[in-house]
Amino acid sequence: MRKNIVLFGLIGVLVSPLGVISCKPDYETEFEVKTLIVPDKSLAPVFFPLEGGEAIAEVETNVALTGWSASSNATWLSVDKKEGKVIMSAGSNDTYAPRIARVTIEYGHQAYYINVSQTGKIPILLVDGERKGIVKSVSAAATTVSVQVTSNIVLDHILIPDTVDFVHVDAITDVEGSMDEKTVTFKIDQNLSRNARYSAVTFQSSDNYNHTASFVISQAGMIFAEIPLTEDMLSTNAQEPREGPIKNLIDGNPGTYFHSAWSYSIGVPHFFQVTLNDPIEGCIFWYQNRNASGGEPIDVLIQVSTDGEQWSDLSHISAGLPRGSSSQYESAYLAADSPFTHFRFTVNKTSSGTAPRHFSIAEFRIYAPE
Amino acid sequence: MKNSIKKACYSILGITMIACNSYDFEQEQHRNEVYLLSNSNLVYDRQIAELKQDGDTVYLVAGLSGTLKADRPFKVALMEADSLFKAYNKSNYDIETDRYARLLPEECYTIPSLEGQIPAGETQVKFPVYLQNLDKLSPDSIYFLNYKIDPSKTDAFNPKKDEVLLRIFKENDFSTTRRNIYYNYTTSFVTILDKDNPLVRRPTSANQVFPLGNSSVRMLAGDEEFGEYKTALDRISERSIVVTMGEQTSKNPLARHATIEPYGTIDVIQLVPFEIYDNTFLINIISTPDGRSTYYKEFRLHYKYRLKGSDPYKEVKAILRMEYSPRADML
Numbered sequence: 001m002r003k004n005i006v007l008f009g010l011i012g013v014l015v016s017p018l019g020v021i022s023c024k025p026d027y028e029t030e031f032e033v034k035t036l037i038v039p040d041k042s043l044a045p046v047f048f049p050l051e052g053g054e055a056i057a058e059v060e061t062n063v064a065l066t067g068w069s070a071s072s073n074a075t076w077l078s079v080d081k082k083e084g085k086v087i088m089s090a091g092s093n094d095t096y097a098p099r100i101a102r103v104t105i106e107y108g109h110q111a112y113y114i115n116v117s118q119t120g121k122i123p124i125l126l127v128d129g130e131r132k133g134i135v136k137s138v139s140a141a142a143t144t145v146s147v148q149v150t151s152n153i154v155l156d157h158i159l160i161p162d163t164v165d166f167v168h169v170d171a172i173t174d175v176e177g178s179m180d181e182k183t184v185t186f187k188i189d190q191n192l193s194r195n196a197r198y199s200a201v202t203f204q205s206s207d208n209y210n211h212t213a214s215f216v217i218s219q220a221g222m223i224f225a226e227i228p229l230t231e232d233m234l235s236t237n238a239q240e241p242r243e244g245p246i247k248n249l250i251d252g253n254p255g256t257y258f259h260s261a262w263s264y265s266i267g268v269p270h271f272f273q274v275t276l277n278d279p280i281e282g283c284i285f286w287y288q289n290r291n292a293s294g295g296e297p298i299d300v301l302i303q304v305s306t307d308g309e310q311w312s313d314l315s316h317i318s319a320g321l322p323r324g325s326s327s328q329y330e331s332a333y334l335a336a337d338s339p340f341t342h343f344r345f346t347v348n349k350t351s352s353g354t355a356p357r358h359f360s361i362a363e364f365r366i367y368a369p370e
Numbered sequence: 371m372k373n374s375i376k377k378a379c380y381s382i383l384g385i386t387m388i389a390c391n392s393y394d395f396e397q398e399q400h401r402n403e404v405y406l407l408s409n410s411n412l413v414y415d416r417q418i419a420e421l422k423q424d425g426d427t428v429y430l431v432a433g434l435s436g437t438l439k440a441d442r443p444f445k446v447a448l449m450e451a452d453s454l455f456k457a458y459n460k461s462n463y464d465i466e467t468d469r470y471a472r473l474l475p476e477e478c479y480t481i482p483s484l485e486g487q488i489p490a491g492e493t494q495v496k497f498p499v500y501l502q503n504l505d506k507l508s509p510d511s512i513y514f515l516n517y518k519i520d521p522s523k524t525d526a527f528n529p530k531k532d533e534v535l536l537r538i539f540k541e542n543d544f545s546t547t548r549r550n551i552y553y554n555y556t557t558s559f560v561t562i563l564d565k566d567n568p569l570v571r572r573p574t575s576a577n578q579v580f581p582l583g584n585s586s587v588r589m590l591a592g593d594e595e596f597g598e599y600k601t602a603l604d605r606i607s608e609r610s611i612v613v614t615m616g617e618q619t620s621k622n623p624l625a626r627h628a629t630i631e632p633y634g635t636i637d638v639i640q641l642v643p644f645e646i647y648d649n650t651f652l653i654n655i656i657s658t659p660d661g662r663s664t665y666y667k668e669f670r671l672h673y674k675y676r677l678k679g680s681d682p683y684k685e686v687k688a689i690l691r692m693e694y695s696p697r698a699d700m701l
Contacts, residue, residue: 043661074623099621102655113657157642162674162683163565209643 036107074101134215224367257290269355279339299349304340402436405531447523505583553690564682607634
């Protein structure tokens with residue numbers, strides 16, 4: 001019995017270590033964790049001055065130097081990987097614009113990015129000494145405007161809005177004795193309306209498109225004076241004898257009117273005309289329809305003459321004429337090729353029919369440039 | 371009695387021996403047969419060709435079916451066909467012949483060999499198709515290669531999978547024909563340059579972008595629309611522009627210069643850069659303070675256009691943006 005106890009005891013002693021050994025894990029649990037951290041302060045954007053320089057980003061890692069990478073996406077910025085840090089180097093920026101780059105520090109799928117920028121040379125672009133705010137005022141007549149542009153960058157774009165058709169670049173000339181100054185001259189067309197008009201002109205450079213300079217051209221409108229008309233200056237080929245004498249056109253009373261012939265017929269379109277005392281080169285005319293509907297001109301031929309015999313067409317207006325009673329119309333400026341002393345207003349069509357057809361008008365005026 | 375028992379035992383033993391006769395299990399296994407890889411419509415449309423300068427390669431794939439791998443090589447030979455191609459057009463478009471798919475022009479591909487073999491123990495052989503000049507293909511058309519197994523030069527093959535339509539897709543860094551790619555207008559302006567009728571519109575719509583060449587795409591100008599795509603060929607031609615990407619800018623390596631040209635009859639003039647509308651294609655990375663970033667592909671364009679000579683120009687200042695993931699770029 002005792003022998004059995006000893007035997008089983010020995011067996012138990014021998015088997016117990018096996019049990020302990022068998023509980024040991026069959027895999028390695030103590031890994032060496034590889035980490036790479038770029039501290040927050042090193043992730044702040046880096047700004048290089050114009051002349052360039054170096055900046056350092058710290059790297060806290062237990063990864064071997066060959067196990068992680070640092071790269072720049074710009075040729076102007078080089079990176080050098082060292083133990084515990086990345087050195088970013090930039091040369092001088094010879095351009096007139098700032099430039100940016102991105103540095104990537106990577107280990108496995110982990111990546112840190114650092115934004116880097118460098119200032120450029122300071123561009124100078126001035127129009128008459130200012131970047132903006134200069135206004136060049138000109139009269140309504142065709143003329144030229146010159147501005148002095150000071151610039152240390154290439155001046156390769158002069159922008160005039162598409163909606164401006166009266167300003168044209170005429171010449172760009174160097175200023176003697178100055179490398180950075182040019183005189184830019186613009187042609188300005190004549191303003192043929194009473195209204196002033198404006199154009200912004202912008203100078204731009206491909207060296208730095210964001211650095212612009214601009215000025216404004218302000219052109220006055222034409223000033224017109226009314227030509228005093230008298231009854232003896234008016235005539236017509238179709239005076240209606242029963243109403244509407246032609247003198248009513250200039251009596252200043254919109255309640256009266258001129259009426260062309262309806263009680264008899266002529267074979268040509270009706271007109272009235274004005275004989276001026278002094279020749280003019282162009283004019284604006286204005287009229288007001290009578291205070292009743294039916295005889296409003298809607299298609300009119302304007303002719304001029306120097307002798308009252310030979311007539312030339314000045315304008316054919318077939319759209320935009322008013323139809324309402326007492327409605328008013330003012331023409332655009334009508335410029336003639338040569339001065340004229342006779343003005344004829346021929347009605348091709350009224351709201352009631354096609355010429356030859358009677359028409360009626362309450363008031364008429366004519367204006368010439370001062 | 372003992373003899374009878376012995377005879378019975380011998381008989382049972384004999385029957386048992388006969389019962390152990392080997393069974394032909396092979397008759398229950400799938401045979402080794404050559405087939406052409408395709409979907410249930412016999413179209414293989416899983417490959418996309420990149421519009422690279424030196425071309426790209428896609429593959430016609432012949433596989434070997436069977437429960438067991440073959441213990442011998444299988445010869446495979448292909449030959450040109452057109453029956454599937456014709457069936458595709460007829461069944462999909464019927465009388466709309468102007469919408470028919472097209473066979474890939476010969477100048478756009480080279481197949482060095484139409485004969486190969488599936489080695490013993492392997493299950494497929496690939497026939498490379500070298501693609502080139504894909505920029506000459508219309509992004510609005512469907513292109514196929516149609517090939518079938520040459521029965522005279524091929525070992526056992528599956529007659530139900532002996533022909534394939536290989537769909538040709540193309541893509542570049544900006545778009546693909548595999549699916550519709552849209553860029554959204556953001557912070558954009560379309561201004562009618564008419565002093566008598568000035569009008570500024572702020573498009574917020576999406577603009578579908580089509581790949582053309584290695585670095586070029588086609589898109590609609592301004593806020594134009596082409597309406598129903600199936601009937602839009604003429605409208606696309608007269609309302610579209612081509613944007614071609616060039617070198618990196620000196621200011622930002624994530625930006626490339628963009629050049630704007632007409633696609634068809636449209637009158638388009640590229641304008642000088644203006645503020646953020648600097649005629650570039652930009653990988654725009656917008657990062658939050660906690661380090662997360664959102665990635666966008668952006669066209670930043672400044673141009674003017676008109677559809678007719680009598681129309682006023684429309685000035686376009688546009689940012690066309692598409693979000694993407696640089697780790698799982700769909701393009």
